[in-house]
Amino acid sequence: MSTSKTIDFYFDFSSPYSYIAAERIEAIAAQGGRTVRYCPVLLGIVFKQMGIPPLVHIPLKGEYSIRDFVRSAHFYGLAFTFPDPFPIASQAAARATLMLRDSGSSQVGEFVRAVFRAFFVKGQDITQTEVLARIGTQLGLDGTAIAAAHGDEVWKTALKTSVEESMARKVFGAPFFFVDGEGFWGNDRLDQALRWMQTGPF
Amino acid sequence: MSTSKTIDFYFDFSSPYSYIAAERIEAIAAQGGRTVRYCPVLLGIVFKQMGIPPLVHIPLKGEYSIRDFVRSAHFYGLAFTFPDPFPIASQAAARATLMLRDSGSSQVGEFVRAVFRAFFVKGQDITQTEVLARIGTQLGLDGTAIAAAHGDEVWKTALKTSVEESMARKVFGAPFFFVDGEGFWGNDRLDQALRWMQTGPF
Numbered sequence: 001m002s003t004s005k006t007i008d009f010y011f012d013f014s015s016p017y018s019y020i021a022a023e024r025i026e027a028i029a030a031q032g033g034r035t036v037r038y039c040p041v042l043l044g045i046v047f048k049q050m051g052i053p054p055l056v057h058i059p060l061k062g063e064y065s066i067r068d069f070v071r072s073a074h075f076y077g078l079a080f081t082f083p084d085p086f087p088i089a090s091q092a093a094a095r096a097t098l099m100l101r102d103s104g105s106s107q108v109g110e111f112v113r114a115v116f117r118a119f120f121v122k123g124q125d126i127t128q129t130e131v132l133a134r135i136g137t138q139l140g141l142d143g144t145a146i147a148a149a150h151g152d153e154v155w156k157t158a159l160k161t162s163v164e165e166s167m168a169r170k171v172f173g174a175p176f177f178f179v180d181g182e183g184f185w186g187n188d189r190l191d192q193a194l195r196w197m198q199t200g201p202f
Numbered sequence: 203m204s205t206s207k208t209i210d211f212y213f214d215f216s217s218p219y220s221y222i223a224a225e226r227i228e229a230i231a232a233q234g235g236r237t238v239r240y241c242p243v244l245l246g247i248v249f250k251q252m253g254i255p256p257l258v259h260i261p262l263k264g265e266y267s268i269r270d271f272v273r274s275a276h277f278y279g280l281a282f283t284f285p286d287p288f289p290i291a292s293q294a295a296a297r298a299t300l301m302l303r304d305s306g307s308s309q310v311g312e313f314v315r316a317v318f319r320a321f322f323v324k325g326q327d328i329t330q331t332e333v334l335a336r337i338g339t340q341l342g343l344d345g346t347a348i349a350a351a352h353g354d355e356v357w358k359t360a361l362k363t364s365v366e367e368s369m370a371r372k373v374f375g376a377p378f379f380f381v382d383g384e385g386f387w388g389n390d391r392l393d394q395a396l397r398w399m400q401t402g403p404f
Contacts (some may be wrong), residue, residue: 050261059252060374064387074404075394172262185266188390192277202276 007034007193008178010171011112012043013090013126016069016080019116021175021187023078026109028190032179032197038101038108040094040159041166043174044087050172054087072187079121088119093126094162095155096136096146102158110139111146209236209395210380212373213314214245215292215328218271218282221318223377223389225280228311230392234381234399240303240310242296242361243368245376246289252374256289274389281323290321295328296364297357298338298348304360312341313348 007029011018029036047054056062066082073080093115100108114135118124124131129150133143149155169178177184177193182201184193195202209231213220231238249256258264268284275282295317302310316337320326326333331352335345351357371380379386379395384403386395397404 050263052260058254060372061252064372064374064385067385068387068391071394071404075397170262170266172266183266183269185270186390188388189270192273195277202273 004180005034006037007032007197008037008039010039010041010166010169010174010176010178012041012174013093013115013119014087015043015174016120017072017187018175019080019120020073020076020078021177021190022109022113022116024076024187024190025177028194029197032194034179034197036109038097038112039162039166040090040097040112041163041171041174042090042094042159044089045163046167046172049167056086073120079117081121081123083119083123088125088127090126091159092129092132092150094159095149095152096132098158098162099145099149099152099155100141105141107139107141111136111141114139206382207236208239209234209399210239210241212241212243212368212371212376212378212380214243214376215295215317215321216289217245217376218322219274219389220377221282221322222275222278222280223379223392224311224315224318226278226389226392227379230396231399234396236381236399238311240299240314241364241368242292242299242314243365243373243376244292244296244361246291247365248369248374251369258288275322281319283323283325285321285325290327290329292328293361294331294334294352296361297351297354298334300360300364301347301351301354301357302343307343309341309343313338313343316341 007025009021009025011022025036055065069082070080097108097112100111115126115132118131118135119126126132129147133147136146137143166176169183173185175187177190179193179196182196184190209227211223211227213224227238257267271284272282299310299314302313317328317334320333320337321328328334331349335349338348339345368378371385375387377389379392381395381398384398
C-alpha cells in the first residue's frame with residue numbers, strides 16, 4: 001500500500017515515457033530513501049473520460065512526440081524502437097504486475113522493466129500472455145501464474161481498483177508519481193520528485 | 203536571423219513555462235557556445251488552429267498545471283505569483299521585443315526577462331503600453347519607442363511573420379527551441395537542447 005516511505009508510480013505499459021521512468025525510478029527512489037509502489041493503470045480509460053485523443057494522434061504534437069520518445073530515451077542512455085502496433089492494450093501485463101506486487105514478490109520492478117524492454121526495445125507483443133509468461137520464466141518467476149493473472153477475476157478487479165484509485169487521485173497521464181500526497185506528472189518531473197523526497201516541499 | 207550559432211527561442215509572454223525558460227536560457231546558450239534569438243509568438247493563434255483549449259482550461263491537467271507552474275518556478279529558484287487575469291493578450295510586449303531585436307539592441311533579453319517578471323512576479327498589466335514603456339525606461343531603453351511599437355505597422359507585420367515562421371516550423375506550444383533545425387518543446391527539454399549543442403545529435 002501507499003505509505004510515507006513509498007513513491008507511488010502510476011504507469012501504463014503502452015506509454016513510452018513510462019518506460020523511461022521505469023528505468024530510472026529505482027535509483028531515484030533509493031536516493032530519496034523510498035521504495036517504489038508499482039501501480040499499473042490503463043491510460044485509454046483516462047483519456048476517454050477526459051475526451052482527449054492519445055498523444056500520438058494529436059496534430060503536430062503527435063509527430064513531435066514520436067521524435068521526442070526516441071531522443072529522450074537516448075538522452076538517458078536507453079534503447080528505443082517505436083513499436084508497431086502502438087498503442088496496445090496493456091491489461092494482461094498490468095494484471096500480472098498487480099499479481100506479483102500484491103503477492104509480495106521482490107521482483108515486481110524487475111518484471112515491469114523486462115516487460116517494458118520487451119515492448120519498446122525488442123518489439124515483442126506484450127498483449128500475449130505467452131510472451132509475459134516467458135519474460136517471467138526468464139526471471140525465475142512462475143510463468144504459468146503470470147499468464148493466468150489475465151483471466152483471473154481477482155486481478156481483473158485489482159486492475160479496476162488501480163484505475164479507480166488513479167482517477168480519484170486525479171492522474172490524467174503517465175507516468176505520474178506521488179510523494180507524500182504531492183503529484184508529479186511526467187518522466188521529466190522525477191528531478192522535482194527527488195528534491196521533494198530529499199528536502200521536503202518547495 | 204536564425205543561424206547555426208543561435209538557439210531560437212519561441213515564447214509567449216503569457217506562458218509560465220516560457221518565463222522559467224527565459225530566466226535560464228542565456229546561461230544554457232552560453233554553455234552551448236550560442237547566442238539566443240528571441241522569437242515572441244502568440245500561442246492563442248496556434249491553439250485555435252490546432253483546435254485545443256489553453257492548458258489551464260483542460261480538465262484535471264489545467265488544475266495540475268497551475269500547481270506545477272509554481273513548483274517548477276521554485277525548483278529553479280524563481281519567484282512566481284499566478285497572475286489575474288490569465289492568460290492575457292501579449293501582442294504589445296511581443297511587438298516591442300521584435301522592435302528591439304530587429305533594431306539590434308543588445309538588451310532584448312534583459313527586456314524580455316523584465317517583462318516576464320513584471321507579469322509573473324509583480325502582477326503588472328503588461329498588455330498596457332505605458333507599463334512596457336516604464337519597464338524599458340528602467341533599463342535605459344527608449345520607452346516611447348517601446349510603447350509605439352504596438353501600433354506600428356512595421357512591428358505588427360513583424361509579429362505576424364514571427365507567428366507564421368513558428369507555424370512553418372511546427373511550433374505547437376511554448377517555450378519551443380531550435381538548435382541546428384532540431385526542435386525541443388518545453389522548459390524541461392532545455393537539458394536535452396544543451397547536450398545537443400555540446401555534443402551533437404543523440
